[in-house]
Structure formats: structure tokens, C-alpha cells
Amino acid sequence: MFFKNPVFFVLLLALIPYAIWYILKYKKSLPSIKVPETSKYRYTDKSLRLYLIHLPFVLRCVLLVLVVCILARPQTKHDWSDTDVEGIDIMLAVDVSTSMLTQDFKPNRVEALKEIAQQFIEKRPNDNIGLTIFAGDTYTQCPPTTDHTVLMNLYNAVDGDIAAKGVINDGTAIGDGIMNAILRLKDSKAKSKVIILLTDGVNNSGEISPITSAEIAKKYKIRIYTIGIGRNGMAPYPLPTGGTIMVPVEIDEATMNKISNMTGGRYFRAQKNAELLEIYQDIDKMERTKFNVKQYSQRSEVYEPYALAALVVLLLEIIIRYFVLRRLP
DSSP, X not given: OEESOGGGGGGGGGHHHHHHHHHHHHHHHOXXXXXXXXXXXXXXXXXXXXXXXXXXXXXXXXXXXXXXXXXXXXXXXXXXEEEEEEOOEEEEEEEOSGGGGOTTSSSOHHHHHHHHHHHHHHTOTTSEEEEEEESSSEEEEEEEESOHHHHHHHHHTSOTTTTXXXXXXXXXXXXXXXXXXXXXXXXXXXXXXXXXEEESSOOOSSSSOHHHHHHHXXXXXXXXXXXXXXXXXXXXXXXXXXXXXXXXXXXXHHHHHHHHHHHTOOEEEXXXXXXXXXXXXXXXXXXXXXXXXXXXOOOXXXXXXXXXXXXHHHHHHHHIIIIIXXXXX
């Protein structure tokens, strides 16, 4: 704590002449009477009034000190502080083709991704994170932002069956999905830029090949982590009429590995919800970039305790002076 206007403490010098005046006045006001002998009064008990006779003066001095402290504006003291904050720019490129409705993840691949991605996002409050979705086409659902509440609201608004409903063309345009994410990161000033690509298939749509997109990402120093989603062999796929059928799981792991190796990232394979969570945790540990920022907390007034103490002292002085030490004319 410190005082904003310490110059007011000069007023405390007034206590010196006030004390001198009080002493002189007290001596002059002492009553006197001549008696032949004082020995009989030597052991007479002193009254409470005699002990309290100087207390109003002391309380008035304390009151003056408290008032001066209030005028000097006591404040909490917060200085600029250097703090290391971790943060990078991340784009999630998520496959939403019809094959993502496969139920080897619970309840399906699309919804499992949402739940686990939310946990990942919540652990990185300082990052700019955005979302690109792709099937046969691609578009940005949310540009990079630190407002992760908005990001997750937009992510949750993505229906898992948008490709099945024809809202977006079905297919797997991996190269276009990567390119869309690159466009959102290429002008970023962040020292670390990352794309997390999640897909369950083989590139079969779009205008740009995955390798070409990876070469462009490398040019802009963007790392790509690729995640292949789906268990080995066959997986249950829901039918529009109800029930499920078993469909083969085909992931172009060779291409996924090549994309990651070209850009300095890494390829992962997730075959169930727990493995996908572990992958996100691994990426979270690997992608940490510290930068130094200055943080500042606004100063706040803390005169209230002094004002309360001054009020108590004033009331106490009035009670003692006019009730306990009251003098009759």
C-alpha cells in the first residue's frame, strides 16, 4: 500500500502546537485549595474520571492522524510485472463427410471429436484457435480467436450429418481443408502456427492435393499434426432406416505421415475415444511457445478502513467528553 498524496502528512505538524496549547491550558485550569495537611489524602482512591481525563485529547489527536491519512489517499500498490504466457495460433481442420458418422467412436466420430476438442481448447486459454470443416467442399466455421466460448458454440452448431443432408458436398477433400486452414494462418505474426487435421478417409475430392497443401504450409512455417480416426478393419455405420451395417475403414496413413513429416508435425492414429484424448494431450504438451508480456492491475482506493476508524474514534471521544467527563457549571 502507498499514499497518492503524501503532501497532506505535513498537516500532522499541527499536532505540536496543539499539544503545547493543551498542556498550558490544562495547567491553568487545575483547581487549587489551601489545606493545612495533605497526608490524609495520600492514599485516597482515584476515580475513573481521573484516569480518563486526558483520553479525549489523545482521541482527538488520533482522529487528526486518520483524517490526514484519508486526505493522503491510501491505495493498493500494483506495479508492472513481467509474465511468461504460453500461446500459439491453431486451426482445427475437421472432416465432416458422411463416413464420420461411423459408430466405432461413441456416439460417433463427429460428436466424439467435439467433446474431446472442447477439453483441448479449454486447456489453452491464451491461444488463437479456429475451425475449418471439410467434406467434398471446405469452409471456415470460425476464424482464429481467443473467445473460445464463441468457437465452441460454432463448433457445436455443426451437424454431424450436414454432408448426408446435402448442406455440403460429400467426399474427403483433405488438400482443400488444409489449404483453407493455411489461408487463416499464413499472415499470422505468431512464432508458432499449427494445423491439426482430423480425417477418417482417403483424399478423393477437391482441387488441391494434400501434398501440395503440405508444401505450401511448409513455406509459411506451419506445422501439421495429422490424426487418422477409425479402428482397424470394419466399423458400424448407421442406416437412414435404422440399424447399422459394417463398413471398411480406409485411411491413407502413408499420405498423413508424409504431410506431417514435411511440415515438422507428427501423425497419430486414434481407434477409440480414449486414444483420441491422449493424442490431444500429446499435442498440447508439444505445442507450447512462451512469450513475455507485461501485466498491470489497476490501483484501488483503500480509505474505507481509515474512515471507519475515524468515525469510531470521533464517537468515542464525544461519549467520553460529554457523558463520562461531563462537568457541571
